[in-house]
Amino acid sequence: MNKQDFFEELQELLELDFTLTETTVIGEIDSLNLLSLITFLDENFDIQKTGEELKSITSVKNIIDLIGEDSLS
Amino acid sequence: MGCEITHVEYYLPEEVFSNEDLKKEFPNTDLDKIEKIGIRSRSIASENQTSLDLAYNAAIKLLEKVDKANIDFLLFCTQTPDYLLPTSACILQDKLGLKKNIGALDFNLGCSGYIYGLAVAKGLIEAGIATKVLLLTGETYSKLINKNDRGNRTIFGDAGSATIISNSKINKLFNFELGTDGSGAENLIVRNGGVKNVKEIDPEIKKYGTDNHYTNNDLYMNGPEIFNFTIKNIPLLVKRTLISNGLDVNDLSYTIFHQANKFMLEYLKKKNKIPDSKFYIDLEDTGNTVSNTIPIALKRSLSKGYVKKGDKVLLAGFGVGYSWGSTIIEI
Numbered sequence: 405m406n407k408q409d410f411f412e413e414l415q416e417l418l419e420l421d422f423t424l425t426e427t428t429v430i431g432e433i434d435s436l437n438l439l440s441l442i443t444f445l446d447e448n449f450d451i452q453k454t455g456e457e458l459k460s461i462t463s464v465k466n467i468i469d470l471i472g473e474d475s476l477s
Numbered sequence: 478m479g480c481e482i483t484h485v486e487y488y489l490p491e492e493v494f495s496n497e498d499l500k501k502e503f504p505n506t507d508l509d510k511i512e513k514i515g516i517r518s519r520s521i522a523s524e525n526q527t528s529l530d531l532a533y534n535a536a537i538k539l540l541e542k543v544d545k546a547n548i549d550f551l552l553f554c555t556q557t558p559d560y561l562l563p564t565s566a567c568i569l570q571d572k573l574g575l576k577k578n579i580g581a582l583d584f585n586l587g588c589s590g591y592i593y594g595l596a597v598a599k600g601l602i603e604a605g606i607a608t609k610v611l612l613l614t615g616e617t618y619s620k621l622i623n624k625n626d627r628g629n630r631t632i633f634g635d636a637g638s639a640t641i642i643s644n645s646k647i648n649k650l651f652n653f654e655l656g657t658d659g660s661g662a663e664n665l666i667v668r669n670g671g672v673k674n675v676k677e678i679d680p681e682i683k684k685y686g687t688d689n690h691y692t693n694n695d696l697y698m699n700g701p702e703i704f705n706f707t708i709k710n711i712p713l714l715v716k717r718t719l720i721s722n723g724l725d726v727n728d729l730s731y732t733i734f735h736q737a738n739k740f741m742l743e744y745l746k747k748k749n750k751i752p753d754s755k756f757y758i759d760l761e762d763t764g765n766t767v768s769n770t771i772p773i774a775l776k777r778s779l780s781k782g783y784v785k786k787g788d789k790v791l792l793a794g795f796g797v798g799y800s801w802g803s804t805i806i807e808i
Contacts (some may be wrong), residue, residue, distance in 0.1 A: 409800075413501065434510075434511055434685075434686075434687040435628055435686040435687045435689075435700055436510050436514070436740070437653055437742055438700070438701055439700065439701070439704055439741075442701060442704050442705060442708070443708070443744050447747075447748075452705050452708070452709055453705075454701075454705070455664075455699050455700075455701035455702040455705070458701055459701075
């Protein structure tokens, strides 16, 4: 997945009304959007992260760190 | 000799808790978001109504069609029994007026419970211990959920079900795949109220997720962890069940999974590559009724004509424990 698609899909699934970049702070993710994030990571990157790891996410950078920079073209 | 499911009934308590009721209690609730989980209302047991009562009411409906004199084993699946002892199944044997020379037992499982009940019933029949098993499920998670826990009050509903598994010339209850991983016990748990930890009089109020509050006296569910467990294990479970029965998805007429929530079911459908036409979702007016979801969905899919005689249907249950199981039935 390229970075632009990644940012766009992330924005849609987290229901954010602003454009994302690598440095965007997204704050606390609510329960239902967290489930969307789990499916997104599983489906696109075959990654399953623990609830604790996911709860610690507050920024786009945190998510990129979870999947690995190399996973994005 | 084989066995088959011959009758299924269910009972929903009269009191209904709708999304509008939820919004009144929790004004910050975004009803559009709740649409994602596919639940608009759930039936809730009244103060004096227990899981035993719900299962009893389902059994009474079923016994209008079945001669109770032929029932020679009673299984009752619940995690909310009336008492620590005696066994609820013994009380149900008496209440339902079943014969005394029958076996009766409770077993404590949640969302996988119906599959395990079918597996035990099959074992009893194939071992020659029973010929007609009454499998009851009853659950009242509403009594375990903190009133300030919006998340779990959104998801769970109460219900009871009754199923007859009978011996038959042609086997219509195929091979089972079962699984257990107790390392997930902490992720869906009521910590207090058993023998290990008695209920606290003034328990600490804890917060999790988005504005959900609970104490150790209440049900706690770590939603993301349960979701992770499900998407990791259930596709494999479905695959193994098909392999052990020498079938593939094309041989199935329908699949009925535990009706946890629509969001999870849609993702499992996608991961298992099951077409829409073979995947049953029906929880809009019930919510997640734990061990009752599969028999309710089975009964409704039959009543609505989606599932017909001769169809092969894959059933899969999964959840608290962790515990999971699957089988294929022929209608």
